[in-house]
Amino acid sequence: xxxxxxxxxxxxxxxxxxxxxxxCPTYREEEREWAVARGRIALAEAHRRQQLPAxxxxxxxxxxxxxCGSCTAGCPNEVDTSSIVRLARQQMxxxxxxxxxxxxxxxxxxxxxxRLQRLFGLARLTRPLWARxxxxxxxxxxxxxxxxxxxxxxxxxxxxxxxxxxxxxxxFGSGSPRxxxxxxCVSNYLNPEHTLSLLRLLAGAGADAVVPRGLxxxxxxxxxxxxxxxxxxxxxxxxxxxxxxxxxxxDFITTPCGSCAYMLKVHFPGLLASDDERSERARQMSERVxxxxxxxxxxxxxxxxxxxxxxxxPPGTGPAPGSTxxxxxxxxxxxxxxxxxxxxQPREILQSLExxxxxxxxxxxxxxxxxxxxxVLHPELSWKIARRKLKNVEETECSIxxxxxxxxxxxLGWMATQSxxxxxxxSLPEVIERYRSGPEKK
Amino acid sequence: MNRSLVKQLRALVGKENxxxxxxxxxxxxxxxxxxxxxxxxxxxxxxxxxEQVAAVVxxxxxxxxxxxxxxxxxxxxxxxxxxRGGLVLSTQRLNRVITIDEExxxxxxxPGVVTEQLQQxxxxxxxxxxxxxxxxxxxxxxxxxxxxAGGPRALKYGVTRTHVLAAEVVLPQGQxxxxxxxxxxSVAGYDLLSLLVGSEGTLGVFTEAxxxxxxxxxxxxxxxxxxxxxxxxxxxVVEVMRAGILPSAVEFMDGAxxxxxxxxxPCGLPDSAQALLIVEVDGGPAQVAEDAAAVDRxxxxxxxxxxxxxxxxxxxxxxxxxxxxxxxxxxxxxxxxVNEDIVVPLSQLPRAVTGIQDLAAEYDSRCAIFGHAGxxxxxxxxxADPSRPEEVTRVEEAVARMFExxxxxxxxxxxxxxxxxxxxxxxxxxxxxxVMDVMRRIKRELDPAGIMNPGKIFPLTENDARAKDE
Ligand SMILES: Cc1cc2nc3c(=O)[nH]c(=O)nc-3n(C[C@H](O)[C@H](O)[C@H](O)COP(=O)(O)OP(=O)(O)OC[C@H]3O[C@@H](n4cnc5c(N)ncnc54)[C@H](O)[C@@H]3O)c2cc1C
Ligand code: SF4
Ligand code: SF4
Numbered sequence: 001x002x003x004x005x006x007x008x009x010x011x012x013x014x015x016x017x018x019x020x021x022x023x024c025p026t027y028r029e030e031e032r033e034w035a036v037a038r039g040r041i042a043l044a045e046a047h048r049r050q051q052l053p054a055x056x057x058x059x060x061x062x063x064x065x066x067x068c069g070s071c072t073a074g075c076p077n078e079v080d081t082s083s084i085v086r087l088a089r090q091q092m093x094x095x096x097x098x099x100x101x102x103x104x105x106x107x108x109x110x111x112x113x114x115r116l117q118r119l120f121g122l123a124r125l126t127r128p129l130w131a132r133x134x135x136x137x138x139x140x141x142x143x144x145x146x147x148x149x150x151x152x153x154x155x156x157x158x159x160x161x162x163x164x165x166x167x168x169x170x171x172f173g174s175g176s177p178r179x180x181x182x183x184x185c186v187s188n189y190l191n192p193e194h195t196l197s198l199l200r201l202l203a204g205a206g207a208d209a210v211v212p213r214g215l216x217x218x219x220x221x222x223x224x225x226x227x228x229x230x231x232x233x234x235x236x237x238x239x240x241x242x243x244x245x246x247x248x249x250x251d252f253i254t255t256p257c258g259s260c261a262y263m264l265k266v267h268f269p270g271l272l273a274s275d276d277e278r279s280e281r282a283r284q285m286s287e288r289v290x291x292x293x294x295x296x297x298x299x300x301x302x303x304x305x306x307x308x309x310x311x312x313x314p315p316g317t318g319p320a321p322g323s324t325x326x327x328x329x330x331x332x333x334x335x336x337x338x339x340x341x342x343x344x345q346p347r348e349i350l351q352s353l354e355x356x357x358x359x360x361x362x363x364x365x366x367x368x369x370x371x372x373x374x375x376v377l378h379p380e381l382s383w384k385i386a387r388r389k390l391k392n393v394e395e396t397e398c399s400i401x402x403x404x405x406x407x408x409x410x411x412l413g414w415m416a417t418q419s420x421x422x423x424x425x426x427s428l429p430e431v432i433e434r435y436r437s438g439p440e441k442k
Numbered sequence: 443m444n445r446s447l448v449k450q451l452r453a454l455v456g457k458e459n460x461x462x463x464x465x466x467x468x469x470x471x472x473x474x475x476x477x478x479x480x481x482x483x484x485x486x487x488x489x490x491x492x493e494q495v496a497a498v499v500x501x502x503x504x505x506x507x508x509x510x511x512x513x514x515x516x517x518x519x520x521x522x523x524x525x526r527g528g529l530v531l532s533t534q535r536l537n538r539v540i541t542i543d544e545e546x547x548x549x550x551x552x553p554g555v556v557t558e559q560l561q562q563x564x565x566x567x568x569x570x571x572x573x574x575x576x577x578x579x580x581x582x583x584x585x586x587x588x589x590x591a592g593g594p595r596a597l598k599y600g601v602t603r604t605h606v607l608a609a610e611v612v613l614p615q616g617q618x619x620x621x622x623x624x625x626x627x628s629v630a631g632y633d634l635l636s637l638l639v640g641s642e643g644t645l646g647v648f649t650e651a652x653x654x655x656x657x658x659x660x661x662x663x664x665x666x667x668x669x670x671x672x673x674x675x676x677x678x679v680v681e682v683m684r685a686g687i688l689p690s691a692v693e694f695m696d697g698a699x700x701x702x703x704x705x706x707x708p709c710g711l712p713d714s715a716q717a718l719l720i721v722e723v724d725g726g727p728a729q730v731a732e733d734a735a736a737v738d739r740x741x742x743x744x745x746x747x748x749x750x751x752x753x754x755x756x757x758x759x760x761x762x763x764x765x766x767x768x769x770x771x772x773x774x775x776x777x778x779x780v781n782e783d784i785v786v787p788l789s790q791l792p793r794a795v796t797g798i799q800d801l802a803a804e805y806d807s808r809c810a811i812f813g814h815a816g817x818x819x820x821x822x823x824x825x826a827d828p829s830r831p832e833e834v835t836r837v838e839e840a841v842a843r844m845f846e847x848x849x850x851x852x853x854x855x856x857x858x859x860x861x862x863x864x865x866x867x868x869x870x871x872x873x874x875x876x877v878m879d880v881m882r883r884i885k886r887e888l889d890p891a892g893i894m895n896p897g898k899i900f901p902l903t904e905n906d907a908r909a910k911d912e
Contacts, residue, residue: 017474018516022556022579031534032461033469033515042469057465076769 007087011045014038014079023074025367026064029384034061037071037081044088054097062088064378066371066385067224069338089226151383151418156190156410163192168199168211175208177251177299180242182264184257185217186406194256194406197429198292204436205300210250212241219271220263220335221372228271235271238264239278243285252299253289256427257406258336265289266339291336293404293428297345327357327398328431331389331412332365333405346404346428353435359396363388370411386415393423400424402431443484447505451487451529454497459535461486470530473515473522474577476779478863480523483510483530490535492610492618492649499647500616502529502893506907510895511643513554513585516577518781519862521589521642525897526908531647533584539563540650547655548607548624553584553648560653570658572599575858576766584648590640592858594691594722597816599656601858603639610650611638614889624652637884642860643895645888659724662690663734664758667719667746668712672696672799675717676792678744679815682721683788685740687733691722692816693765696795699772699810699823700764706771709764712748719746719815720765722758768812772823780826780837782844785819786853797847798822805840807833819857845871861899869899 003009020037021027027036034043043061046052067082075081163183172178179202183195195211202209219234242253242264255261265286272282290299328350336342343365350358369375369385389412393401401412401423409425416423426434443462451460461467467482484507489495502509508528515522524530533554540550542564549571551560557578561571574593575581581591587609592601599605608622622628622635638645669675679692695703697716704711711718719741723733734751741749752758772779786794795811802809802824813820822844824837845855845868855868870878886905888894896906 015474015476016472016515018514018577018580021514022558031537032466034466039469042472043465046468052464052468055465057463061465076767 005048007044007048007084007091010080010084010087011041011048013077014041014075015077016042017076019074019076020071020081023070025068025070025369025385025388026066026381028388029381030064035064037075037079040065041079041081041084044084047088048091054092054095059092059097062092064374064381066334066367066369066374068334068367068371070334070365070367073338086224086226089224090228091226093226151414156413159189159192163188163195163211164213166192172208172210172248172250175203175206177207178248179207179209179295180250180253181209181211182215182218182238182242182253182255182257182260183211184255184260184406186410187256191406191409191427193430194409194427197427197433198254198256201296201429201432202300205296207300214241218257218260218263220259220267223263223267223271224372231267232271232275235268235282236275236278239268239272239282239285243281243288245281250288252295253285254292254295256292256404256429258291258293258333258340258342258404259407261289261291262335262339291340291342291404293336293345293349294342296428296432297348325355325357326400327359327396328353328400328402329359329361329393329396329398330364331361331368331393331401331403331408333403333408334365334367336404337365346402349428349432350402353431355435356400359398361392361396361398363392368408368411368415370407372407375411382411386411387418390415390419394419394421397421398423400426400431402426402428404428447501447507448485450501451485451498454501455487455489455494459488459490461488470512470515470532471524473512473517473520475518475520475523475862475864476781478520478523479525481525481527483524484527486530486532488532488535492612495531495536495647495649496612496616496618498529498531499612499614499893503615503891506891507893508896508907509647509893511584511588511647513582513588514556514577514580516581517585517589517862518783518859519642519856519864521860521862521895521898522585523863525863525902526906528893528907533582536584536649537582542567542569542655544569546624547657549653549655551583551651551653553582553587553651555583557581557583557586564655565658568658569655571605571653571655573602573605576769583651583653587639587648587651588641588643589858589860592814592817592819594693594814594816596814596819596858597692598688598690598724603636605654606635606639606651607654608652609635609638609648611646611648613646614891614894618649622652626654640860642862642898644885644898645894647894659690659726661727661730662722662724662755662758663730664752664761665719665721665723665734665737665741666750666752666761666764667721667741668715668748669717669719669745670714670747671745672717672795673792674745675719676795676815678719678741678746679791680788681740681744682737683816685736687723687736689721689733689737689816690724691720691814693720693813694718694815694820695765695768695812696799696810698808699768699812702771702810703764703767707763707767709760711764714747718764720761721816765812768810769821772810772825780824780841782822782824782841782855783813783819783857783859784822784844784848784853784855785817785857786848786851788816788818790851790853791815791818791820794818794820794848794851794853797851798844801840801843801847805836805843807837807840809840814857817857818853842868863897866899866901 003012016038024036033039065085069082071081072078187194199209216234216237219231223231269282269286272278330350368389369382375382412425416425448462462485470486471480471482487498508526510524510530512522512530512532536552537554538552539555542549564571572595574595575591586602590602608624610620612618695718700715700718721737723730738749752761808825810823811820826833826837849871855872856865861869892905892907
């Protein structure tokens with residue numbers, strides 16, 4: 001069409017039909033036009049056409065988008081609102097109106113491995129002071145995102161030691177396929193178990209899996225906030241390790257986090273498209289990235305299958321509730337289910353577990369409300385969205401929620417602390433291991 | 443807007459329910475209408491109950507402030523656009539289903555309730571609210587009443603009006619009144635409820651509706667028929683209805699619409715297809731099976747080259763996919779889509795369809811037709827590239843000629859989308875001058891200050907609170 005500006009070209013495809021009103025999680029809570037794709041698209045357009053300055057309100061309206069992609073999935077024209085919002089945020093940053101605390105965090109802390117490590121180290125030391133019994137009114141609590149009138153933001157214990165400090169094999173041995181594992185920040189600093197469990201499973205299936213040294217944040221949080229330069233810097237650094245110019249290259253690259261997988265697979269090639277030296281490598285690497293569930297089901301399945309028939313059981317079968325079998329439900333991470341269109345494999349895995357009953361929840365693919373920095377910047381709205389998720393989770397009467405994204409894991413973990421029921425939130429590799437070694441062992 | 447007015451509005455509905463920041467106002471100026479001007483309102487009010495609506499309307503009267511009611515903004519004729527600035531009154535907060543009365547088969551709802559949500563709630567109790575505008579996942583009951591919305595099922599079950607027993611309305615001067623009765627019958631005085639339903643927000647604001655429900659039909663079968671020629675398909679519609687079966691929907695697509703869809707989302711239709719019909723029958727299981735078999739025979743006899751049958755919801759959804767993709771698929775190929783929703787008497791359907799295609803050829807413009815053919819209602823889409831003025835002019839001429847054709851066949855220029863701003867120029871073709879005059883007098887009588895949605899149905903300068911400012 002006529003527009004050459006990528007933001008306006010995408011905006012033009014929106015016919016304002018309003019179909020997205022039925023799909024947007026933030027609109028369901030706020031019921032105002034700014035909280036839905038149609039409105040955000042109009043705001044981004046007005047800003048781009050210099051009809052609206054990037055004042056505080058505009059920044060807030062655009063920063064409340066989860067980039068969850070639900071609107072796109074429900075839109076007859078598949079308008080990519082996430083891209084529009086990202087481009088608008090990028091422009092606001094270029095104009096110097098992006099919000100200072102956030103910019104500092106994104107530009108200086110996340111990308112710098114050492115500084116991020118130090119920050120988390122400091123946090124671990126001081127955690128007892130701030131996270132335990134801070135009064136509700138404390139500013140520190142707000143800083144970590146506790147909603148007014150909502151429950152205190154849950155933060156898991158920090159890993160001790162951090163994953164990157166642990167002794168793990170550094171180079172490939174003799175197994176096959178050869179897999180590089182990208183842990184992601186959450187697994188590195190908060191829950192190494194996601195990665196360790198994945199490594200054990202791959203080893204058990206005969207694969208040769210290594211966490212290469214020197215990996216950083218995948219950069220999705222920066223990209224979502226419109227900090228493209230930062231995201232690009234991170235992409236370069238990670239690419240040079242995951243798919244180096246020379247030396248060891250893996251058969252596959254996987255990660256316990258579906259969002260990291262999405263970032264590596266979908267956005268690295270785009271971010272590095274005009275980097276002469278790296279664009280081709282980024283493309284090659286992208287082809288090798290598989291989210292864990294896909295790698296497990298499609299590349300390793302024959303060697304590991306869990307039940308004797310090798311067939312997944314239909315949903316809802318298996319031991320009845322109350323018997324020894326646990327009930328497990330599944331939450332679809334946005335970036336996995338819509339970003340990478342992976343829905344089938346995790347369900348197949350859960351259906352094939354011996355001794356567990358997979359009980360699907362309603363609205364499994366609606367965003368949990370984490371959304372990168374969203375939950376920190378908009379804790380009230382984040383909590384409202386999480387509350388619906390909690391209701392859907394509770395209705396399955398499960399004791400375990402499985403997911404494949406570290407952001408979802410954090411958010412669901414927070415949510416679970418607010419349940420009357422006892423609910424564990426586990427990454428997919430952990431769930432598999434739990435049933436390999438029998439439900440009683442862990 | 444002047445501060446003291448905003449203050450008064452805030453006092454009426456609460457501080458957070460009056461929006462007056464530029465960032466918000468910008469978002470209440472548009473609806474789903476493809477073309478035409480978008481003007482931001484000066485303030486958006488979100489009342490929480492009928493009394494607040496009445497108070498806001500009174501204030502608008504005193505201040506000479508235009509006021510436009512707004513549901514979900516899915517209207518296609520500019521109905522919810524505030525042409526004169528002023529106030530937009532959003533029904534977003536009035537979104538409660540008040541009661542579902544299973545004994546009397548009625549539902550009482552606030553106007554901001556989303557149509558599909560009401561349908562899901564009543565269907566969970568074995569009841570049925572049939573009106574199904576294709577926007578039902580987002581549009582509101584208030585908007586449906588104001589536009590007298592229809593949909594595929596209107597063929598068997600009627601349009602929205604058929605299902606409205608009573609309504610609570612704030613009239614343009616602020617009186618809160620009830621119209622209609624909570625009974626299936628009532629002939630007490632003039633039928634003002636019928637006047638208000640379909641009045642496009644120009645005669646009052648709905649604050650509550652009592653809707654009639656039906657028992658949910660237990661079974662439903664869907665058939666899809668492919669035709670190698672257009673005319674027989676249009677005739678088949680007439681034949682199906684003559685066979686003594688009243689389907690719950692008969693939808694039609696012509697070859698141009700089909701080819702768009704096939705590109706957008708392949709449904710495996712034969713290349714030779716020049717028209718497609720989707721027929722749905724509902725009722726008791728045995729009756730439905732019998733009806734479906736009869737429809738199948740009629741379609742084949744009328745010349746269908748292929749007929750597919752869906753026996754369950756999943757299969758039916760597959761068949762409907764082609765029809766539902768039609769609008770968006772068309773939007774992709776041409777930036778400007780003039781979507782008209784004409785309606786003709788059923789027997790004239792073949793003549794209307796071929797006549798419109800001839801017109802498109804004569805004016806050398808691309809045109810695709812689809813719609814709820816069972817009740818003679820067709821969505822005619824002329825496509826043009828706005829950057830080519832001569833193309834746009836050709837389309838405008840073709841549309842004008844089409845309306846003349848439709849009226850000459852005894853049809854109407856709009857079956858369900860309303861007049862709004864986009865069809866004003868053609869209203870006179872269909873409605874005689876004397877009747878137009880009655881309509882104008884009704885509007886002036888009920889809304890002397892001209893505050894209620896000025897510029898809709900009638901041109902802006904007529905009976906408009908702000909005409910004098912021009
Ligand atoms: C994809 C798509 C498909 C569609 N399919 C159909 C279809 O099949 N059949 C059909 O009939 N229409 C269809 N429409 C048009 C539209 O959805 C209907 O006209 C619908 O009834 C509008 O409802 P709304 O809540 O969006 O109203 P809005 O667009 O917000 O308003 C429409 C009009 O109603 C008035 N109004 C709204 N609420 C009130 C109230 N409480 N009191 C008084 N006036 C009020 C407004 O002032 C305006 O004039 C379609 C639209 C789209 C975008
Ligand atoms: S984003 Fe898509 S669904 Fe939403 S209004 Fe625009 S075209 Fe319609
Ligand atoms: S990406 Fe998610 S939050 Fe953002 S507009 Fe779309 S549906 Fe709403």
